[in-house]
Amino acid sequence: MPVKINYTPNTESDIKLMLKEIGVNSIEDLLVDIPEGLLCKQINIPTGMSEMELKHSLKSLSDKNANLNKYTSYLGAGAYEHFVPSVVDHLSSRGEFYTCYTPYQPEVSQGTLQGIYEFQSMMCELLAMDIVNASMYDGASALAEAAVLAIRHKRKKNVLVSKTVHPEYRGVLSTYLQELDVKLIEIEMEDGITSVSDLESRIDNNTACVLIQTPNFFGCLEETEELVGLTHKNEALFVACVNSMSLGIIKPPGEYDADIAVGDIQALGNYINYGGPHAGFFAVNKEFMRKMPGRLAGATTDTKGRRAFTLTLQTREQHIRRAKATSNICTNQQLLALRTCIYLSTLGKAGMIDIGNLNIHKSHYAMDRLCELDGIEPLLNKPFFNEFAIKISDNCKIEELSRHLFESGIIGGLDLSHFYPDINNAMLLCVTETRSKEDIDELVLAVSNII
């Protein structure tokens, strides 16, 4: 005693025995290849603790955060509070799912592999696309990889991205493209959506692809048909970044002829987790099958003719193609894709429609009620799914509003000036199925008391 946490099972006498079998006298004898001076004596980190102490310590750190069960939040902007059915946690937390790795040995990995195949299938259905991969790091890297695919495929140098795409996604995009000798061009926006005329003025036969998001960062639905038309007329690829939760109701990328669809599946059965882990998806039509990044599971048969699943088309991947791979991605976000697979199995065909409607109705009610208040008006006038922006009269600074809301147990929306310095005193709010009318009425009351 004390007995600290220790996951190395062999005892001193085991180790003695093992060293003897190895034929050395001490552990040091196994380290002779390390130059003497490099061996370190002591690592300067605190001493360990027991499980009980660990729980106390982490609990008290957790309590220092103002969590969304205690506060009623209206933040969205890429990380969404949705209800996670209990079965998702119960099933995805089975050790056989989360303590295995990439299913390299399909004979003993059918659970993971069938799960991926089903995930791919469900996402294809939701997106109305042909092929979806097993997952990407997040929606942003998926978007960036889509641009990379387009650049390589089209052998063109211009990438057009709308300013209504999530600013942090655009940031990632720009990072990914920075050394590829291409030009990243932003398309202006008009009343919260991509300006068709600006796109028209910038697109040309040097354009590899046009990237948009819908519902976009402001929650507004983009006029995808027009944008796709213009894009295809210029022989560029159209990449749609979509909110996966909207797809039970909102027109999916496949229905407006997008070439690549990407996005994040955090909303579908995954927790916010202070921003990660989330997971992205990458969808294409058949034509791009061998150019897409990431893992794919496929159905085949075993020697006895039974249907079985395996990773396939691996010649696209880094462990085979190395420098010429379609992407460097190796470990992806499998467990989150599995959670989404369980989530979509649970919500099912009807559930994804119902939940979509709930998001629409609740957010529209909130928008309407807020904008009835003096000093609040809609920032934009466009159809939206579950996010919308309001403009607050200058009498009440937005930080002040947020601070007061917090004191009433409410976490307000995002201050848009954080990302769009020229949008002043406006707030982006998200209202999902998790907010009751009572919650919303309380928000409206609280706001009205403050402004």
Place this chain on the structure above:
Amino acid sequence: MPVKINYTPNTESDIKLMLKEIGVNSIEDLLVDIPEGLLCKQINIPTGMSEMELKHSLKSLSDKNANLNKYTSYLGAGAYEHFVPSVVDHLSSRGEFYTCYTPYQPEVSQGTLQGIYEFQSMMCELLAMDIVNASMYDGASALAEAAVLAIRHKRKKNVLVSKTVHPEYRGVLSTYLQELDVKLIEIEMEDGITSVSDLESRIDNNTACVLIQTPNFFGCLEETEELVGLTHKNEALFVACVNSMSLGIIKPPGEYDADIAVGDIQALGNYINYGGPHAGFFAVNKEFMRKMPGRLAGATTDTKGRRAFTLTLQTREQHIRRAKATSNICTNQQLLALRTCIYLSTLGKAGMIDIGNLNIHKSHYAMDRLCELDGIEPLLNKPFFNEFAIKISDNCKIEELSRHLFESGIIGGLDLSHFYPDINNAMLLCVTETRSKEDIDELVLAVSNII
């Protein structure tokens, strides 16, 4: 919409189809055996809700309880706060363990059966007894069933129970015996333990058994050797009810020749749960194997000669022996026994010693520090494991003390007058490995500020 929770999977069209196959027109046609007047129209209970609402509702009810994570508690008296290693929750919450029933089909229940066999083995080791069953409802019913066994075996009419046995256990004992035409006689206590002289004066050749608890309700260790000697001299059975957590250190029943050992395993890996479910165990020496209540798993072989496990000696049980069974118990507390099995596998040989020592040292420190205070003294002067009683000076009423402690975030010990009206202004405290020195010092400080 709304979509309430509904676990019956068949749709209206399924049911129509099924009714057709059955050959009836409606569900009512299946109910023709129920006298018309008995069919009820409407059950008067509230309408249902969704999973999300259920969580909110139960969360808010949970929050109305002052739980032991938020308050530092010194309550024991039969329900103990001990640390539960994480693996116990993770493993016992596997669906294959908790959604099956009694292992009637051993070929597809080896998980449960081997678990029972290992539980029996570990408990035998801890108790130093030959045989332990798969579990009882709780320690109290185990104690009562021990008396029943003794009465039947000895064909004698007197049952002697010490007044130091948990009062609620004695209550259960009395209920179980009330219709069996026997006499339940209480043995007096002396300075917190069973009075040997009183036992001597009451025991005779009509005595079927002597029941004691050690550590007893006051936390004191009984002088088991003397008590057993006297009991066996009178040819009665000695039944020891023990604190399972103490057995790494404290002499087990088998080492002082108890005939039957019973107790509760809540302390070993199970939560307090406001008093239930807990689980009892029942241990005997070989001689009583065919007389004991409850299930037993045994090892045997399958047709291929492999070791396998099955329920055995079932001719003792109600489903075979009916009115002549050794007990009426059917469903027991299997999942809790499994948790204990996992707990004991985790703590293991060294852990049960270390944790026993921690309980002893922490409780003795608390006792010593409290009794240094003016106005507090030990109620009793006997060796104890992790519970002890203190006497509080009459200036400070115990309810007042408890109320003030609660205001400082502390839940004090049990007011002994609740069960022993002639013990005035005394408190029974329990201090386990979950209390730090800091906790205890805070308790002492808080008490000193109040009295």
Place this chain on the structure above:
Amino acid sequence: MLEKLIFEKSSPGRTAYSLPECDVPVEANDTTPLPERFLRKNTAELPEVAEIDVVRHFTRLSQLNFSVDTNFYPLGSCTMKYNPKINEDVSSYEGFVNLHPYQNQEQCQGILQILYEFERTLIGICGMDAFSLQPAAGAHGEFIGMLISRAYNVKEGRRRNKIIIPDSAHGTNPASASMCGFDIVEIKSNSQGLVDIEALKRIIDNDVSALMLTNPNTLGLFEKDILKIAEIVHDVDALLYLDGANMDAMLGIARPGDMGIDMLHLNLHKTFSTPHGGGGPGAGPLGVVKKLIPFLPAPIIIKKDNSYGWQYDFPDSIGRVKPFYGNIGVIIRAYAYLVSVGSEGLGKISESALVNANYLRKRLSDYIEIPYGERCMHEFVASTRKLKANGITTLDIAKRLLDYGFHSPTIYFPLIVEDALMIEPTDTETRETLDEFADALIKILKEAKTNPEILKKAPHNTPVSRLDEVQAARKPDLRWRKELS
């Protein structure tokens, strides 16, 4: 692949635990302050393994089980329905699991409210006047019920010694009555599988304390003469006790209280969807009519001035039956189930149980003998006796079903059906699953004729094959022991 015993993985000095430092001052050498005579002499030979061993061992063991989460489990009389995952979550909130029974009642208003509302709900469903939530299981409820029947009659000035129990009853019924010192009078079922009214009239007398009735009975049949039975029982001032284990097709359909039932227990681990846990914990709340309330085990949950609390003051109570208040963790799950399915959902449960059982019955009726009834409630009992000619036993059928991935029905019970196969599909199974089961069973019944050996040697695809039960009983090996070296 079979799994070693955890003891067989043990290695001296290996550990899986961690404990906080002993932060209080301890005398030299860490010695205990206790006198030698209180200390254990021989160390308990518990396993010495690492955490990874514990995790692998119990994960692998779990995989050797069939369970509702993995297999259709039509174990008759046990109502192996789906156990909602959400109920596992909400019952684990820290305000429930980390609450001490001796905390002040003001500190426990949340749980007390649940218990109170749960009792009200059960009253509403059953038409009784009060419930004790204390019984730990069905049999425990029966035992308490029998004690109450005794206490009630004694209070009324008569000591009665007999309990009448149908021959189709579950074994716990006679066992429970016998534990209260009663003599058991068995009543034979009639040719319809129901209580024989004439026989009952003959048997009943002034020494009968109660009749223990199961309704729907263990054949899955509704005792249609229930009102008559109640009348006969009440005519001699005896009580009518209902074994309410079989309520899955009764919820929202008919209320025991309206049938003249004086007392009943419910099995929360059956009808009310709480997990069976491999054999518990369950809970067996006991409902009574008004005149029996004074005899209930103390304490009883009450509401007064908008606060909830325990009432201990029952001078006529049979006494304490459990330390503390019952299997609270189980009750919370059942409460969550009931408040979430609600009034609309309640009837659906019964209807589904009813339709599922009758559908499966119909699908099988051309292939296997179903000795009693034209229809059934929640379950039905078939007989395989005609297969005896082929040398096939009920056990063979049961074992062969395992090969097809189905848990076996209950077998050889109720005793009044020779070679009984007692099939309860429950309300939570899909039509497709019932069809798959029916197809498998029909196939097995054919195999019984065409390939009896395959049944006799079954199961073939399970982790172990048939066990030597005789050896298990003759040379009981009930524990591991350290081999002395």
Place this chain on the structure above:
Amino acid sequence: MLEKLIFEKSSPGRTAYSLPECDVPVEANDTTPLPERFLRKNTAELPEVAEIDVVRHFTRLSQLNFSVDTNFYPLGSCTMKYNPKINEDVSSYEGFVNLHPYQNQEQCQGILQILYEFERTLIGICGMDAFSLQPAAGAHGEFIGMLISRAYNVKEGRRRNKIIIPDSAHGTNPASASMCGFDIVEIKSNSQGLVDIEALKRIIDNDVSALMLTNPNTLGLFEKDILKIAEIVHDVDALLYLDGANMDAMLGIARPGDMGIDMLHLNLHKTFSTPHGGGGPGAGPLGVVKKLIPFLPAPIIIKKDNSYGWQYDFPDSIGRVKPFYGNIGVIIRAYAYLVSVGSEGLGKISESALVNANYLRKRLSDYIEIPYGERCMHEFVASTRKLKANGITTLDIAKRLLDYGFHSPTIYFPLIVEDALMIEPTDTETRETLDEFADALIKILKEAKTNPEILKKAPHNTPVSRLDEVQAARKPDLRWRKELS
């Protein structure tokens, strides 16, 4: 028993979900306020199943997997060590999982403190000057590291186009470098399996941006000339990048920072015990020396006046690499691991990894060729090429191991070993498990001679037998589709 697709269990109208009432006023007919052109035309054919179907389906699927929780999993280069259960619990506290990345920093001090302390701990372990916690995986860290090497050199006024990578490197290394537009120069390993110093000297020039080194390398060998390598690289003002995936035997033994490493990524899902999740999520923190800090991706965690926060102001930063801040949920698990094992435990991890690998190496060395090294660090690579004579491939050996209940080692990697079998036992396995594995492998190597067919047809005891990979790739079937009726 295999499992149908969840789609194949679907039945029209069946549901597993529940949702709260729409409690806000809605126009007539529940219609959406959105114009038609934004609405979906064809309903997505998602499964229509009940909750019991979902639970059974995924429970059964899970049982088809090997995993660390069920099997020894010596997958080389992947460090399939035990994933402590307690870390799953503490990382699920509501203050972590239900926290929004755009909440005010004052509302998030708990998590920010963890991130800060975690970074400090990694700095202590690796001897680097700062870490970015943002990379989502190892390869992501590499990519960011390569961008930094570019940005650093550009800032220093030189645009460099080449990255040197040993031929034994993991495929992500060249892929990551290539994604940054670099040309890859491969350097051959010498006869000892190490970087050939003379070759390096020949290759290196002023167009080299960085050398990506794996140390211990993928053969499990420590690059003993590390200091020389660093000198050569630094002499041309290039950077030395370390692929730190193989740190399991290095913790507390030696620090990359002391070896002249300028940048490295760690794999939290390997060395730091976070679960692999069937292929993620992982996390690949990137550590750098002082001069590279300005180029790190923003934001960076900082502490100021006892409060923690994000620092965005990095004018030379390569930019954003992820929305928000990284795979926080993974980091919390790794943090919990490190604070609980602590300084005493850290060294034990490496020692155990080292002894386990060398012990297993020794146990096998008389039976199988181990082409490189006298000893190893965390893993070693064997070759089965001598079995080619018997017509046995590495794949056959791998598949046969599955029959014995062991996951296979990594095969055919690193590429420099013909017929490679890359074995990493990790620090969390017991001596007994290593012996069982060694015994099985030795037995299989015998079988290869005595009964080659049994290997070629292996595996025999797994849920499915060997798959037709050619068909999978030739006729890709990557999704279920509703059959049109």
